[in-house]
Amino acid sequence: MSRERIAPGPGQESVWDYPRPPRLEDSTKHIQIIFNGVAIADTHRAKRVLETSHPPVYYIPPEDIQQQYFKQTSRSTFCEWKGQAAYYTIQVNDKQAQDAAWFYPSPTSRFASLKDYVAVYPSRMEACYVDGEQVQPQPGDFYGGWITKDIVGPFKGSAGTWGW
Structure with a gap:
């Protein structure tokens, strides 16, 4: 895969x-995040992390998450x-996505405002908007980035890009 930057268009x-x-x-x-037909998150107050070669990862404030569907696991x-991330399994009725969401209970000082905000792997959800x-x-499903028409790559994560 080429590492050559795609020139962004307007917007x-x-x-x-x-x-x-x-x-x-x-x-x-x-x-918005939908899992098994249920809106498990809906916000206009997200935070996003932007890092070279990665699409944005959106983090949702805990008060805008349907917490009853999130159960913390032992994964970190x-x-x-x-800093250290903790994980949630998401379960809505009979459908479950193991370790499909993560958060930082004690983030580094630079990311302090991210405390307890929740991110999800969009590949494990029914839909993210x-x-x-x-x-x-x-x-590659390692970083959990969200790609929209407003974001161009190429993106790290697929085969052949790990050394970027």
Whole structure:
């Protein structure tokens, strides 16, 4: 896969213009997450993390999540920028997505405002939307980025891109 930056058109962003270390910013876009026919998250108060070569990851404030569907698991991972992440399994009726969401209970000082905000892997949801547009999951399902028509790559995550 080519690492050559795709030039953004009007109203688009290139993930190759995002910073490293990543930047955290507030978003007023309408974010919706649907799982097994239920809206499990709906907000205009998300935060997004922008990092070189990655589509944005949206984090939802806990008060805009239907918490009854989220059960914390024993899984944890470490991000050099944000700190130790904890995970949730999402279950709505008879359908379950194991470790499909994550959050930072004690993020690093640089990402302190991200505390307890929840991100999901869009590939494990029925649908995720940004301002009504259904997102495409970041290839490879490791980082959980959300691809919309406003974001151009190429994107890290698919086969052959891990060394970028």
